[in-house]
Amino acid sequence: MSNLTLLTSLRISDLQNFSSSLGFITNLRNLTDLVIRNALVSGPIPTNINRLEKLETLDLSFNNLSGPLPHTLMNMSSLISLFLGNNSLSGSLLPDKSASLKNIDLSYNELSGAFPPWVIPSWAMPNLQLNLVANNFKFDSTNISIFPGLNCLQRDFPCNRNTTPYTSFAIKCGGSELRSNDIQFDTENSTALGPASYYLFQDKWGVSNGGIVIDRDDPSFIATSRIQVNNTRYPQLFRNARKSPGSLRYYGLGLQNGPYTISLYFAEIVFSLSRNTWQGHGRRVFDIYIQGKREQKDFDISKEAGGVGIALVKNFNVRVIRNHLEIHLFWAGKGTCCIPERGDYGPLVSAIRVSPGFKVKGKSNKTGIIIGVIVGVASAGLVVLIFGLYLRRKTSKDDEEEGNNYNILGMGPKINTYTYAELKTATADFIPSNLLGEGGFGPVYKGILNDGNTVAVKQLSVASHHGRNQFITEISTISSVQHRNLVKLHGSCIEGARRLLVYEYLENKSLDQALFGKSNVRLDWATRFNICLGTAKGLAYLHEESRPRIVHRDVKASNILLDAELCPKISDFGLAKLYDDKRTHMSTRVAGTIGYLAPEYAMRGHLTSKADVFGFGVVCLEIVSGRPNYEEKLDSEQKYLLQWSWNLYESNRSLDLVDPSLTYFIEQEATRMIGIALMCVQASPSLRPAMSRVIGMLSGDIEISPVTSKPSYLTDWDFNDTTNTFFNEETPMSSETTTMATNTTTTTTSINDGSLREGR
Structure with a gap:
């Protein structure tokens, strides 16, 4: 499209299996109106967008644009209408704008900071429209008068x-x-x-x-x-x-x-x-x-x-x-x-x-009733106080052992509560035909609620040693974060020993099922690229934008679900650990899935967001190749996906990794994805990029640095396991055994001499 230099009007909308940055538009200098709306556009707005000297209308709303507003943007002399709502733009409003700009929609972004002088007369000028709803602006008595009501409509x-x-x-x-x-x-x-x-x-x-x-x-x-x-x-x-x-x-x-x-x-x-x-x-x-x-x-x-x-x-x-x-x-x-x-x-x-x-409880003006209530409350106060002291320890202990919806929901944003009877009916008494998969905390079932909504019900295993604590963590964590590429938690149920989570239902199940031939979903190249990009955005949100910041700890293909449009959504935050901005890492009991574990986490329990980056790198290679990270039936040099990928890279044959079932793929994008994946699986966490940088590299906005060092865990470890003891279920375990769940099976690994044998 960048070659259509005589084009005056370009309008694109409602794209679901395509993504692009905006670099191509700056060649279209004859455009008067440009609408790329609801089209999965990502990356920053080009700083040289002012090259479009004839542009009157620019609509880039409902995309994934990020970064600050370019200083050149609002000074374009021809621009009349600017629509950038529903993106992820950050920073502050620009200090000035052209007199021609009359309609400005910046709603549903992450803008903040002070208001520049040009906004002050906006409400006195009927020809100027400015929408700043659902941002992060702070208000005092001065700017409330400038924007009446806007303080009520922030995020x-x-x-x-x-x-x-x-x-x-x-x-x-x-x-x-x-x-x-x-x-x-x-x-x-x-x-x-x-x-x-x-x-x-x-x-x-x-x-x-x-x-x-x-x-x-x-x-x-x-x-x-x-x-x-x-x-x-x-x-x-x-x-x-x-x-x-x-x-x-x-x-x-x-x-x-x-x-x-x-x-x-x-x-x-x-x-x-x-x-x-x-x-x-x-x-x-x-x-x-x-x-x-x-x-x-x-x-x-x-x-x-x-x-x-x-x-x-x-x-x-x-x-x-x-x-x-x-x-x-x-x-x-x-x-x-x-x-x-x-x-x-x-x-x-x-x-x-x-x-x-x-x-709805009605109000009463009867003085006698009011006085009676007050007297009754006062009379009962002493009794309640004494009885409350008696119950305090008992209640605390009961809550710790059993829990209840009220206390759990009090830990974070409130979510829906369901009775066990409701969920039992919704899942047809958890009939096996409704089973969607087996997660680390128990089985997940498809259910249809009384209102007709289809949901996924996770039934927490009673035998779980960490059931209640991790259940509460998962509720408080998931309910506090919202993103296009994260699975949404609808509600929960806890009755006695029964604990369940109710999630949104994703029609196309998990990425591993789609990639490895376990479902009827077929992923073309454009869809694979968008899944990779969407997963990166979800992780970047968890690591850098959500409050609290979250390390997932178990990034793998079975924890990435696909909706009706094959948009990826990261699931299972039950293993997540929270950390604050001042901590560089935290040491923790290792929990995750073999084959996706970063070396420093597997061997020392050393956890940072870079452990998730490692898992993402493995998933990215699986997306490109269409095969799991370990496949027993392949030749010895190809069994381990990471080893094979590096061998191909070192022999300048990286594109041989691409899934042979694909009839079409874009070589430039494939090379980019492989290069990024190899950066993500570096042995040292410091050599792995942050997920926000991964997004920039995937979008083509940031140049990919050449990967020169083969990770030490590949050069030092022997991958020719002729005895097949890596996957022998009868291999003796040490006392320091960690159990990790995949989507359908449970794998046990031995950590006894400071190293972890790697397999799927």
């Missing part, structure tokens, strides 16, 4: 958490306040809610919009019905609606935690009723996300309602766990973009109602 959504929580709200999207069916719908008809904007209603709920219609001047973001809406007793709810060409989010702030029902009111009121002419064939297709989880993909209002002008109410059950609710309507890039109704292809919603799924 932790802090407002109303320390006040009496409310339990419901309703919004008339795109319209004035009205009462319908005894429900009061709040006004949400601000005409200022444009391409890059947000609005907050009484610190109770908010809305954020991002997106622009390039082909039409001054599009309206409110739709007014041209027709009578049918299939409803309340047509007034559907006379107008809020619409967006890109991304529309609604928030509930300060809700009481618990189960809720979200009702979304839809009706297609823009496209024509006629199906006999071309004007009647418009298609509006978007996705619906609740609390960050996609509940419906490719939602088409008129198709699901049965036609244009027909009311439709969609209900979703959700659990609020941190007093915060997010409803996201997202145009991924499908449907009608231009005709018959130019610019009317994105999300459209008429109203929203959020109602509790629990009994």
Whole structure:
């Protein structure tokens, strides 16, 4: 594409099996609008982007861009609209901008720091739109007045958490306040809610919009019905609606935690009723996300309602766990973009109602009752105090032995709790046909909850020597981190000796099953490269961005799961150990899987994030080669993947490592992946790159240094094990034996003389 130098408009969206950096765009100097949205673009924004001297609209939202904003970017004299929302951009806002730049969306990034002078008059200038929702800015009395309500819409959504929580709200999207069916719908008809904007209603709920219609001047973001809406007793709810060409989010702030029902009111009121002419064939297709989880993909209002002008109410059950609710309507890039109704292809919603799924306690003004309660409490206080002292030790001991959901959830962010009966029903009494695999803590089963959601249920083995402690660690750790490339924990169950974790269900199971022929999934080269890059991003987040920082300790192919789009998600944080910024390493009991263990960790228990880097290097070689790190049936020089990879590298035949089943691969990318993998498996941790640097090298933004030193563990150890004692289950074990679990089997290794024999 970099050779299309006469191109004036380039628009790419909704790519799932492709990744790229942005280096190619700087040759396209005739571009007036550039949209690469929802397309897995990674790396930094080029510093020489100002070479695009004619560029008016730049939309790079919903990608994986990282690094600071280039100083040249906002000074481009021709640029009018800039959309960089939903990336991983960091640093602060730039100190100045050009006068032509009118629409700026930087929402859902990692920006922080002080506000530059150019933002101060922004709210006094109706032609300037600036969306900074879901960043890390800090607010005082001065900048709160500059950005009213924005302090409530930063990443932790802090407002109303320390006040009496409310339990419901309703919004008339795109319209004035009205009462319908005894429900009061709040006004949400601000005409200022444009391409890059947000609005907050009484610190109770908010809305954020991002997106622009390039082909039409001054599009309206409110739709007014041209027709009578049918299939409803309340047509007034559907006379107008809020619409967006890109991304529309609604928030509930300060809700009481618990189960809720979200009702979304839809009706297609823009496209024509006629199906006999071309004007009647418009298609509006978007996705619906609740609390960050996609509940419906490719939602088409008129198709699901049965036609244009027909009311439709969609209900979703959700659990609020941190007093915060997010409803996201997202145009991924499908449907009608231009005709018959130019610019009317994105999300459209008429109203929203959020109602509790629990009994709301009423308030009483009866003085007698209040006084009675106070007197009763005071009278019982002394008894409670004495009895509490008696129970204190007993309770502490009971909690230590058995545990309960309340204490576990109190250690970190709150998550869903399930009863054992619920999970037993969901998994059909843990029937073997629902078994997904055997993890280090016990079996994992597929389950379908009462609300229809499919989940993966990890049943913690009662025989585990570290069950409860590691169970609590896993809950507190996983619930505190969220990333595209990490498996999400939905909830937990602990009843007596029963302990279970409930994860999101990944349709395509684990990477080792896809790579080594244990499933029907076939991985082409582009998918393999994206899996490698996505895994690197997940690890980089754990090592460098999450709080607390996390070392996984068991990075392997069976701990990388694949979703419906074959996006990788790292699983099983149960072996994770937390460390702070000041500690260079920690010595710990070795836990992991043979073949992926870094030498310093296997032999001395010396653990840093570089142990994960080593495991990633092994996985990267497995992805390239399509084979496990040890394969008994191969010739002796090929049995051990690391040994074979180095032999090929030293003889300048690295590409012979590529999986022969691939009919096509990109040599440059394969060479890059192999070179990076060999850097990651260096014997010395200091010679291994950090995962953030691995991302840069994979993306082509950082040059790969030549690997010259063959690791000592390969040159010193004898890999010609003619007796096959490495894998003999009857090999005597020493008293210092460590047990490590793979996805389906348990392997025992002996550590007795300061060295660890290596195998899979």
